[in-house]
Amino acid sequence: MSNTDTPIHQVLIVGAGFSGLGTALRLQQNGVDDVVILERAADIGGTWRDNTYPGAACDIPSNLYSFSFAQNPRWTRSYAGSDEIRDYIHWLAEEYDLRRLVRFNRSVTGLSYDNASGVWTATTEEGDTVRARSAVMAQGPLSNPSFPNIPGLERFQGKTIHSADWDHDYDFEGKAVGVIGTGASGVQIVPELAKQAKKLRVFQRTPCWILPRLDFRKPDWQKAVFRKLPAAQSAVRNGLFLAHESIATGIIWDTPVNGALETLAKAHLRHQVKDKWLRRQLTPDFKLGCKRVLMSSDFYPALQKDNTELITWPIASISENGVRTGEGIEHQFDCLVFATGFSVPNSGTPFPVYGLNGRELGQEWRRGAQAYKSINVSGYPNLFMIFGPNSGPGHNSALVYIESQIEYIVKGVTTLRSLGIKALDVKDDVQATHNRRLQKRLAKTNWNSGCKSWYLTEDGYNATMYPGFASQYARQMKHLELRDYRLLSGSGAPQ
Amino acid sequence: MANIDLDTMLDKVRNTQWALADIDWDKPGAERITAEQWPKLKAFMSDLMWIEHVGARGFAAMARKAESDTLRELYTWFHAEEQRHANAEMALMRRWGMLEGDELPEPNINLRLTIEWLDRYSDDMPLEVLGSVIPMLEIALDGALLKFLLEEVDDPLCHEVFEKINADEARHLGVDFHVMELLGRGKLHQLAIKAIGTVGNPKLILGVLAYAPLLNRMRDNIVAMGLKEERLYEAMNKYERIGGRTKEGRRNPWFQIISQHGKMVVNRNHPYHKPVDALVSLSNYIPAKALGPVPTWVEKLTWRPTA
Ligand SMILES: Cc1cc2nc3c(=O)[nH]c(=O)nc-3n(C[C@H](O)[C@H](O)[C@H](O)COP(=O)(O)OP(=O)(O)OC[C@H]3O[C@@H](n4cnc5c(N)ncnc54)[C@H](O)[C@@H]3O)c2cc1C
Ligand SMILES: [Fe+2]
Numbered sequence A: 001m002s003n004t005d006t007p008i009h010q011v012l013i014v015g016a017g018f019s020g021l022g023t024a025l026r027l028q029q030n031g032v033d034d035v036v037i038l039e040r041a042a043d044i045g046g047t048w049r050d051n052t053y054p055g056a057a058c059d060i061p062s063n064l065y066s067f068s069f070a071q072n073p074r075w076t077r078s079y080a081g082s083d084e085i086r087d088y089i090h091w092l093a094e095e096y097d098l099r100r101l102v103r104f105n106r107s108v109t110g111l112s113y114d115n116a117s118g119v120w121t122a123t124t125e126e127g128d129t130v131r132a133r134s135a136v137m138a139q140g141p142l143s144n145p146s147f148p149n150i151p152g153l154e155r156f157q158g159k160t161i162h163s164a165d166w167d168h169d170y171d172f173e174g175k176a177v178g179v180i181g182t183g184a185s186g187v188q189i190v191p192e193l194a195k196q197a198k199k200l201r202v203f204q205r206t207p208c209w210i211l212p213r214l215d216f217r218k219p220d221w222q223k224a225v226f227r228k229l230p231a232a233q234s235a236v237r238n239g240l241f242l243a244h245e246s247i248a249t250g251i252i253w254d255t256p257v258n259g260a261l262e263t264l265a266k267a268h269l270r271h272q273v274k275d276k277w278l279r280r281q282l283t284p285d286f287k288l289g290c291k292r293v294l295m296s297s298d299f300y301p302a303l304q305k306d307n308t309e310l311i312t313w314p315i316a317s318i319s320e321n322g323v324r325t326g327e328g329i330e331h332q333f334d335c336l337v338f339a340t341g342f343s344v345p346n347s348g349t350p351f352p353v354y355g356l357n358g359r360e361l362g363q364e365w366r367r368g369a370q371a372y373k374s375i376n377v378s379g380y381p382n383l384f385m386i387f388g389p390n391s392g393p394g395h396n397s398a399l400v401y402i403e404s405q406i407e408y409i410v411k412g413v414t415t416l417r418s419l420g421i422k423a424l425d426v427k428d429d430v431q432a433t434h435n436r437r438l439q440k441r442l443a444k445t446n447w448n449s450g451c452k453s454w455y456l457t458e459d460g461y462n463a464t465m466y467p468g469f470a471s472q473y474a475r476q477m478k479h480l481e482l483r484d485y486r487l488l489s490g491s492g493a494p495q
Numbered sequence B: 001m002a003n004i005d006l007d008t009m010l011d012k013v014r015n016t017q018w019a020l021a022d023i024d025w026d027k028p029g030a031e032r033i034t035a036e037q038w039p040k041l042k043a044f045m046s047d048l049m050w051i052e053h054v055g056a057r058g059f060a061a062m063a064r065k066a067e068s069d070t071l072r073e074l075y076t077w078f079h080a081e082e083q084r085h086a087n088a089e090m091a092l093m094r095r096w097g098m099l100e101g102d103e104l105p106e107p108n109i110n111l112r113l114t115i116e117w118l119d120r121y122s123d124d125m126p127l128e129v130l131g132s133v134i135p136m137l138e139i140a141l142d143g144a145l146l147k148f149l150l151e152e153v154d155d156p157l158c159h160e161v162f163e164k165i166n167a168d169e170a171r172h173l174g175v176d177f178h179v180m181e182l183l184g185r186g187k188l189h190q191l192a193i194k195a196i197g198t199v200g201n202p203k204l205i206l207g208v209l210a211y212a213p214l215l216n217r218m219r220d221n222i223v224a225m226g227l228k229e230e231r232l233y234e235a236m237n238k239y240e241r242i243g244g245r246t247k248e249g250r251r252n253p254w255f256q257i258i259s260q261h262g263k264m265v266v267n268r269n270h271p272y273h274k275p276v277d278a279l280v281s282l283s284n285y286i287p288a289k290a291l292g293p294v295p296t297w298v299e300k301l302t303w304r305p306t307a
């Protein structure tokens, strides 16, 4: 590697989704312009570039699912569809001229830090190296589609489609279709496919708690008011934020609100499903909030259409023609849709990351990831993570969390420059104390109440979720306390 | 069979799944069913298939109560496997010309009552009750009915199918008795208090009123087919022997109750049979209409290997 010839940028960012683009945007607004974004795909957008399946939409009100520093007055629905969110991201990129920072089709394969120079080097699958003072990992919490581990998966002769890699040319009209998975994507896809397919079978392993979703078209007057009076939109946004915060008391902890939400979800189910056995099949046997709570008003009705059936027999294998379940029957299909989500590494890292003296983060995280305020890790100076350990929002807009992480990164990067130092490295003991407190608080949450979910590692360690309100998280991120860090001196900004 | 490892068992269950499509239902051999056998076999298969289905629903209820993920998964599989047995037995009936179109065999009234009870109350029963009753049904099925069937029926395909079913059943019994022992752990007086609390539960009493005549009716049907009563009783004794081989097993009050009940059932001269046989006769007068439509879980039964 001819490292000496490559220029040293101020910041390199992995990923051009909401997180990567938002970071670049805010850095730019704070005078940090020398930023490179490495994106493995051919376009920006992340989640909303990939998840274009029929019915894809956010389940957080759109007014809250947007950046406060760049609000969108044009939302047409209270819960925007995937295309509208994608349009918003594209608008962000045009408006703030961010595309010029992105190098597309660059899949990062490793990050490593050089002690002496205080420089991070990213390598890519395509063979380039990019160097910078600071590195931001914004590769997305849910960006690697996962397929279930079912024997015979590769034998199926029909069409297979993953929800996060939709084939818009495939015509479902007149087809027999099997959907595997009834999580966040599954409950959105099923009502749409039920309208098109001749026969639809929905394979469910565990039912989720589902709350009714009140989606409505935004009246034109509201759009007009928001355009003219951004303050009104901010007020609505604040109201929605608080509403979700109060729901958190029910989702995250076992409080009376939790009971109330379960009652609401059960009433919703009873109202929409008259058959007792189907209702039983759809009733979760874990506490609401232990896994992600879903929002849908059309999933239950779709399951009861004449062409559709819910199958809860465990899947034994996949054959040339379809899915074989434990009751001994082969359910035959033209197409199998995998709404089976993403592989979420709650231990290890998505690619090797080397810090001070060659230490490797994946090794240190083998038994479960940990960081300081989810964003820095001791021994990895000037490395920032978005959606690092314990930053998962169980109940509120991811963008609210992303935003406070972005502001923290901006503080970190500008501090390096204003103090003229080489690097900030969070102190070991500060990080340890932080995590002891976190795990203590997590032990009291519903996520740790006994159900298996992607929030937990195999041995039940929760390295994913933040055990508190979004506002608490925002407060913790508001200040970058220099006393928490070792300040490494040396050459500062590359000027 | 003493202490099995449930995780290993779960792997085994996952790796030994079979499907109706694995079997060639049109293979020669069906003609070996004699005209004399036919009507009795039809009644027998129909009872058998319904018992499998009732067992399936029992496992579904148990899955809800299991305290570990592994056990819950095992019961979820067993629920499906019992359904598979019922489906496969229907496919055999179909092969032997005992079923028309998509119709289900007619369940006798005691089965209907049991189905009704399972639908309404089984999810409310503590694991101790179902976890101790199901092994009794399974052992009677495995030890008496299936063996008898194989002695009587010459069709090689029947043997092929029941070889698969029996392999599943061996695993069920392994887990059944393991769990019975687990249920006997803990302080004896606490177990007893809990059991006494449940015994008075009206839902359970209704269950007994469905279950006891069912057993007697089955006995009558089987005897009519030529099975020696002793075979059934031997199987029931086996329940007592295996269930009672460890201290924990014997401490499970439900094991005690069901073994005692088994002894009464086995003893033809026991006064137990007077009221129960009376119930059987009585139940003949219940019009099927009085029970309303069957629950929708029953409608999922099918002899068709593919859907
Ligand atoms: C179907 C779906 C619905 C959702 N709905 C909601 C919702 O309603 N509310 C909510 O708050 N959140 C929701 N989320 C979560 C959503 O992921 C976040 O809200 C947000 O979009 C994350 O943005 P991001 O930029 O961090 O990650 P992403 O959008 O995933 O972007 C990461 C980018 O990094 C790129 N990348 C990954 N690895 C590499 C690599 N090695 N090298 C280079 N580039 C790489 C990816 O290609 C991608 O473009 C949803 C997620 C999904 C999948
Ligand atoms: Fe069986």
Ligand SMILES: [Fe+2]
Residues within 6 Å of the ligand: B055, B082, B138, B168, B169, B172
């Ligand atoms: Fe069984």
